[in-house]
Amino acid sequence: MLGNLKREVLEAAVAAEISGLCVHGTGNFSAIDRESGLVAITPSGLARESLTLEDVPLLDLRGGLAEPGKRGKPSSESRMHIEAYLRRKDVAAVAHTHSPYATALAVLGRTIEPVTFEAVFYGIDVAVVGLFRPGTEELAKAAAEALDGSDVCLLKNHGALVVGASVEETLLKAKHLESVARTYYLALTLGGDAARPIPREELERYGQIPSS
Ligand SMILES: [Zn+2]
Numbered sequence: 001m002l003g004n005l006k007r008e009v010l011e012a013a014v015a016a017e018i019s020g021l022c023v024h025g026t027g028n029f030s031a032i033d034r035e036s037g038l039v040a041i042t043p044s045g046l047a048r049e050s051l052t053l054e055d056v057p058l059l060d061l062r063g064g065l066a067e068p069g070k071r072g073k074p075s076s077e078s079r080m081h082i083e084a085y086l087r088r089k090d091v092a093a094v095a096h097t098h099s100p101y102a103t104a105l106a107v108l109g110r111t112i113e114p115v116t117f118e119a120v121f122y123g124i125d126v127a128v129v130g131l132f133r134p135g136t137e138e139l140a141k142a143a144a145e146a147l148d149g150s151d152v153c154l155l156k157n158h159g160a161l162v163v164g165a166s167v168e169e170t171l172l173k174a175k176h177l178e179s180v181a182r183t184y185y186l187a188l189t190l191g192g193d194a195a196r197p198i199p200r201e202e203l204e205r206y207g208q209i210p211s212s
Pocket of ligand 1 (some may be wrong): 096097
């Protein structure tokens with residue numbers, strides 16, 4: 001079970017790097033086994049392509065090291081992942097990325113308006129968290145609070161935080177978030193204020209259609 005969790009986290013981190021959601025080993029990924037309360041999280045300071053399962057540490061929900069990785073230390077944003085699991089008992093995975101278009105909007109302190117229907121795949125709403133230094137308790141608490149009403153949020157001048165029911169779902173939400181952010185950015189560039197969101201009821205109606 002925990003071996004699978006480590007594998008999923010490692011594969012998500014590598015996939016995120018390949019797809020451009022993260023560069024140079026930035027961002028971090030985790031998954032929780034709710035039964036044992038243990039969290040598998042990406043280590044910091046190691047090249048993603050060199051990671052092995054033994055490098056992935058396990059943390060408990062107090063932030064203690066239940067099983068160290070063979071190399072490196074747990075992600076510097078471990079506290080943020082743990083706060084998200086404590087606050088959102090319904091989620092099983094957390095992804096934090098510095099994906100460029102979402103981060104550009106985060107620099108402006110501006111939400112990602114749902115300008116395309118893909119927004120339903122991450123729950124439409126994107127909260128924006130204020131400016132806090134990376135790796136701090138303050139950031140962890142503020143980000144977790146922002147997840148009360150949404151599965152995704154932007155961290156000012158920093159990046160995005162995404163939660164989901166599985167590692168796969170969480171990574172997909174992070175990809176859709178970046179995709180809508182990119183389209184929104186392009187639409188703003190072309191048309192400024194004409195880049196309007198899709199009306200809520202249209203999005204909600206679309207969201208009820210099972211995907212084919
Ligand atoms: Zn970060």
